[in-house]
Amino acid sequence: MKAIKSxxxxxxxRKKLSKKLNPKVKIVRVCIGTGCAAKGSxxxxxxxxxxxxxxxxxxxxxxxxxxxxGFCERGPIIVIQPGNIIYQRVEEPDVGEIFRETVLGxxxxxxxxxxxxxxxKKAKTEEEIPFYRAQQRIVxxxxxxxxxxxxxxxxxxxxxxxxSKVLNGMSPDEIIKEVELxxxxxxxxxxxxxxxxxxxxREAEGSDKYVICNGDEGDPGAFMDRSIMEGNPxxxxxxxxIGAYAIGASQGYIYVRNEYPLAVEHLRKxxxxxxxxGLLGENILDSGFSFDIRINRGGGAFVCGESTALMASLEGxxxxxxxxxxxxxxxxxxxxxxxxxxVETWTNIPAIxxxxxxxxxxxxxxxxxxxxxxxxxxxxxxxxxVEVPMGMTLRQIVEEIGGxxxxxxxxxxxxxxxxxxxxxxxKHLDARVDFDELTKLGSMMGSGxxxxxxxxxxxxxxxxxxxxxxxxxxxxxxTPCREGIAQMLYILDRITRxxxxxxxxxxxxxxxxxxxxxxxxxxxxxxxxxxxxxxRYFRDEYKEHIAENRCPAKVCRNLFLYEINAxxxxxxxxxxxxxxxxxxxxxxxxxxVIDQEKCTKCGTCFEKCPFTAIMKV
Amino acid sequence: xxxxxxDGVVVKVEEGSTILDAARETGIWIPTLCYNPSVSAxxxxxxxxxxxxxxxxxxxxxxxxxxxxSDIKVSVSSKRAVRARRGVMELLLARAPESEELKELxxxxxxxxTPYPKVTESQRNCILxxxxxxxxxxVIGCSAIGFAGRGxxxxxxTPFRLASDExxxxxxxxVVCPVGTIQLRIHEDTGEVxxxxxxSRAKLLFCEECGRRMVxxxxxxxxxxxxxxxxxxFRERARxxxxxxxxxxxxxxxxxxxxxx
Ligand SMILES: Cc1cc2nc3c(=O)[nH]c(=O)nc-3n(C[C@H](O)[C@H](O)[C@H](O)COP(=O)(O)O)c2cc1C
Ligand code: SF4
Ligand code: SF4
Ligand code: SF4
Ligand code: SF4
Ligand code: FES
Ligand code: FES
Numbered sequence: 099m100k101a102i103k104s105x106x107x108x109x110x111x112r113k114k115l116s117k118k119l120n121p122k123v124k125i126v127r128v129c130i131g132t133g134c135a136a137k138g139s140x141x142x143x144x145x146x147x148x149x150x151x152x153x154x155x156x157x158x159x160x161x162x163x164x165x166x167x168g169f170c171e172r173g174p175i176i177v178i179q180p181g182n183i184i185y186q187r188v189e190e191p192d193v194g195e196i197f198r199e200t201v202l203g204x205x206x207x208x209x210x211x212x213x214x215x216x217x218x219k220k221a222k223t224e225e226e227i228p229f230y231r232a233q234q235r236i237v238x239x240x241x242x243x244x245x246x247x248x249x250x251x252x253x254x255x256x257x258x259x260x261x262s263k264v265l266n267g268m269s270p271d272e273i274i275k276e277v278e279l280x281x282x283x284x285x286x287x288x289x290x291x292x293x294x295x296x297x298x299x300r301e302a303e304g305s306d307k308y309v310i311c312n313g314d315e316g317d318p319g320a321f322m323d324r325s326i327m328e329g330n331p332x333x334x335x336x337x338x339x340i341g342a343y344a345i346g347a348s349q350g351y352i353y354v355r356n357e358y359p360l361a362v363e364h365l366r367k368x369x370x371x372x373x374x375x376g377l378l379g380e381n382i383l384d385s386g387f388s389f390d391i392r393i394n395r396g397g398g399a400f401v402c403g404e405s406t407a408l409m410a411s412l413e414g415x416x417x418x419x420x421x422x423x424x425x426x427x428x429x430x431x432x433x434x435x436x437x438x439x440x441v442e443t444w445t446n447i448p449a450i451x452x453x454x455x456x457x458x459x460x461x462x463x464x465x466x467x468x469x470x471x472x473x474x475x476x477x478x479x480x481x482x483x484v485e486v487p488m489g490m491t492l493r494q495i496v497e498e499i500g501g502x503x504x505x506x507x508x509x510x511x512x513x514x515x516x517x518x519x520x521x522x523x524x525k526h527l528d529a530r531v532d533f534d535e536l537t538k539l540g541s542m543m544g545s546g547x548x549x550x551x552x553x554x555x556x557x558x559x560x561x562x563x564x565x566x567x568x569x570x571x572x573x574x575x576x577t578p579c580r581e582g583i584a585q586m587l588y589i590l591d592r593i594t595r596x597x598x599x600x601x602x603x604x605x606x607x608x609x610x611x612x613x614x615x616x617x618x619x620x621x622x623x624x625x626x627x628x629x630x631x632x633x634r635y636f637r638d639e640y641k642e643h644i645a646e647n648r649c650p651a652k653v654c655r656n657l658f659l660y661e662i663n664a665x666x667x668x669x670x671x672x673x674x675x676x677x678x679x680x681x682x683x684x685x686x687x688x689x690x691v692i693d694q695e696k697c698t699k700c701g702t703c704f705e706k707c708p709f710t711a712i713m714k715v
Numbered sequence: 716x717x718x719x720x721x722d723g724v725v726v727k728v729e730e731g732s733t734i735l736d737a738a739r740e741t742g743i744w745i746p747t748l749c750y751n752p753s754v755s756a757x758x759x760x761x762x763x764x765x766x767x768x769x770x771x772x773x774x775x776x777x778x779x780x781x782x783x784x785s786d787i788k789v790s791v792s793s794k795r796a797v798r799a800r801r802g803v804m805e806l807l808l809a810r811a812p813e814s815e816e817l818k819e820l821x822x823x824x825x826x827x828x829t830p831y832p833k834v835t836e837s838q839r840n841c842i843l844x845x846x847x848x849x850x851x852x853x854v855i856g857c858s859a860i861g862f863a864g865r866g867x868x869x870x871x872x873t874p875f876r877l878a879s880d881e882x883x884x885x886x887x888x889x890v891v892c893p894v895g896t897i898q899l900r901i902h903e904d905t906g907e908v909x910x911x912x913x914x915s916r917a918k919l920l921f922c923e924e925c926g927r928r929m930v931x932x933x934x935x936x937x938x939x940x941x942x943x944x945x946x947x948x949f950r951e952r953a954r955x956x957x958x959x960x961x962x963x964x965x966x967x968x969x970x971x972x973x974x975x976x
Pocket of ligand 7: 746747748749750757758759760761762763777778779780
């Protein structure tokens with residue numbers, strides 16, 4: 099394609115592309131996001147392509163690669179136009195039927211539709227599925243609708259319209275004012291007001307300035323940023339170009355987590371497409387503004403996502419945080435003014451420019467505007483990516499969108515904010531999710547992890563799990579983080595082993611306070627959140643562990659026993675056969691017994707007993 | 716010049732000086748471990764915490780790298796600052812309970828012992844302050860040592876933990892180490908000095924007159940590369956220890972004196 103030189107040329111290209119779209123063309127969209135791809139969706143895509151080819155010229159069918167729909171739990175997902183029919187958990191043998199019935203015949207294959215477990219009703223389109231219905235999608239709006247490897251698709255959806263709008267009549271100051279009016283706060287964790295950061299960087303002294311997109315996403319289980327980069331890479335670029343123009347930066351970097359090859363591939367393609375069209379590079383849209391973007395692969399450690407560590411890594415040094423009281427907007431990458439924003443933050447920009455800051459600010463709460471993408475995982479029925487307006491209650495997210503706790507178990511807590519977030523108990527389920535509310539509850543927004551926990555979860559064990567993650571990921575540079583986390587983990591270790599002592603809780607609290615006040619970077623200062631929040635809401639559970647050597651959820655191995663209920667046991671002998679320690683004895687058809695001396699609590703018998711005769715006591 | 720008020724004492728400092736600079740000016744003591752004026756402050760030991768007052772907001776900061784840009788008020792003796800420094804010291808004592816240097820510093824801070832057990836391994840009491848690596852890189856220009864591993868496994872080491880060819884055995888790292896982790900070992904049999912625990916070795920030069928040990932060969936070479944002097948003259952002078960050289964010079968002077976008479 100030829101480079102575009104003006105707003106008018108861009109609009110006429112957009113029109114031309116839209117015209118080429120034949121509404122009669124049938125489209126089959128196969129999700130090849132990482133979740134669906136892991137379940138074999140690429141093969142489905144190939145099969146559908148073959149079928150489309152065989153079907154001949156008369157009926158034109160396209161099989162499109164698309165980004166994540168969010169409903170990965172139900173993947174592979176296929177959407178068919180016309181009708182917007184959504185099929186879930188599609189397998190290879192289904193392809194023939196889908197093609198014959200739906201694509202060619204226009205009939206719905208009932209068995210592949212989503213069925214609401216509560217009402218038993220089948221849903222034909224996304225809109226009918228509660229998982230999607232309660233969501234509001236700005237950032238993920240085009241995910242699953244456009245082909246992330248096609249700039250044409252992005253243009254038809256209105257892409258780069260915001261960029262041409264700002265280059266044709268908005269001053270940098272006006273852009274920053276619009277973002278300020280929107281009330282956008284950073285989605286990378288801290289919730290820092292984006293406009294304020296941009297302004298400081300714009301006003302910082304020095305001519306070479308940088309903008310960086312933080313796509314390191316190191317939180318275990320999180321994949322919001324990945325899905326945006328994989329599913330709609332041009333939206334990230336467009337946000338960055340607009341930001342660079344507002345700030346006065348000429349070079350941009352996207353720092354992508356090393357484990358995200360597909361995101362890198364799609365971003366690379368998008369960058370070269372944008373360059374070809376003259377939307378990136380020298381003299382963008384003949385405006386006199388030049389800007390280019392480079393991609394860097396992440397350093398592999400969680401802490402590399404921290405701003406100063408990320409910049410050190412970009413400079414080719416060890417990806418470790420630096421102790422500095424001078425802000426990176428003044429002295430960042432190569433000691434030059436640098437503006438770093440998260441992927442999701444950047445992606446919100448085009449929408450804000452297109453629809454106005456006022457519109458954006460009409461969504462959300464007093465202090466938190468717009469939407470937030472969460473990765474909803476754990477013990478909920480529907481897991482996946484969800485985008486909701488700020489201020490939605492936790493209950494709505496867990497029950498309405500998530501479909502409630504799995505297997506009819508009782509809800510115990512929801513962990514938000516990634517490894518250094520906190521656990522929020524049932525009594526706060528009606529809290530409205532925004533930056534300030536979550537912080538008040540002793541947790542945080544973080545980058546948007548949301549893990550639902552049921553009654554079988556031990557909260558001391560949860561704290562131990564997250565702290566252990568942080569211990570592995572601490573860079574070890576500063577004393578409080580390196581030594582303090584190790585000390586806290588040592589105490590938690592003892593408590594979960596049944597060797598807790600009185601005074602342990604207080605010791606944990608002291609250490610937590612010390613880290614908060616003295617650690618060098620936010621990994622250390624927030625490391626105590628998992629402990630503090632679980633102590634705050636589940637202090638009794640800690641006490642039971644320490645004083646009574648009891649794990650009420652029966653998770654901590656040393657604090658409960660496996661026993662066979664003689665009244666239920668049929669004497670089938672399955673447990674005896676499977677016990678690796680040969681700890682179970684009993685005659686056939688007679689109740690069996692576990693020798694507690696030999697039992698290592700591996701849990702094999704508990705899993706294997708077909709009659710649920712084995713209990714944790 | 717901005718004014719810094721430390722525990723009520725007022726001092727004026729150059730813009731860009733640190734709180735620690737200002738405190739030293741007033742004679743108020745703030746404990747430090749990872750600070751050395753000859754290298755850039757890594758601010759990693761976190762021992763020098765003081766409380767900074769900015770309007771209504773009070774905040775703990777590290778004195779060794781907090782730049783003074785405007786008039787500020789600082790408290791070294793506030794409860795919060797003392798508690799933070801004590802906490803950090805207690806963690807350090809737990810890591811290196813055998814270090815006499817640490818115990819001494821702790822005592823000076825009024826910290827007697829630690830409530831924490833030893834849960835992390837330290838290589839000969841190393842508290843990972845980073846002074847050795849900074850000196851080697853920034854002052855000596857060798858980068859013979861660096862940090863390896865992360866978290867509690869972090870340690871100072873040579874690349875691949877092998878004796879380093881970059882090391883000139885100058886001993887600067889041993890001099891700046893606050894807890895004596897790094898030691899120089901003289902091997903009389905081979906005429907070498909070893910930088911322990913890094914295993915790096917270098918040949919020593921001996922005085923040609925009295926046989927006394929002098930600097931290492933690579934160090935002498937490096938000095939030569941920096942000092943403007945020609946090799947012959949240098950070798951002539953470097954052959955002797957300072958004392959013998961002085962004697963020689965005196966003799967020579969005496970000789971000149973007697974000749975002229
Ligand atoms: C240990 C640690 C890890 C972080 N990892 C990420 C990350 O993976 N992605 C991210 O966007 N921000 C991460 N952050 C936050 C960044 O430091 C920074 O605040 C953020 O990218 C700023 O962007 P925003 O203003 O758009 O939120 C991390 C922070 C810490 C302390
Ligand atoms: S707080 Fe932890 S991760 Fe951050 S600099 Fe200190 S040791 Fe490294
Ligand atoms: S598997 Fe269950 S029912 Fe069978 S012997 Fe063991 S405890 Fe009894
Ligand atoms: S002795 Fe070796 S490691 Fe130590 S500062 Fe000198 S050159 Fe560096
Ligand atoms: S060896 Fe000494 S100077 Fe080097 S990091 Fe350890 S304590 Fe600091
Ligand atoms: S990967 Fe397909 S829906 Fe998420
Ligand atoms: S002396 Fe300031 S942090 Fe070490």
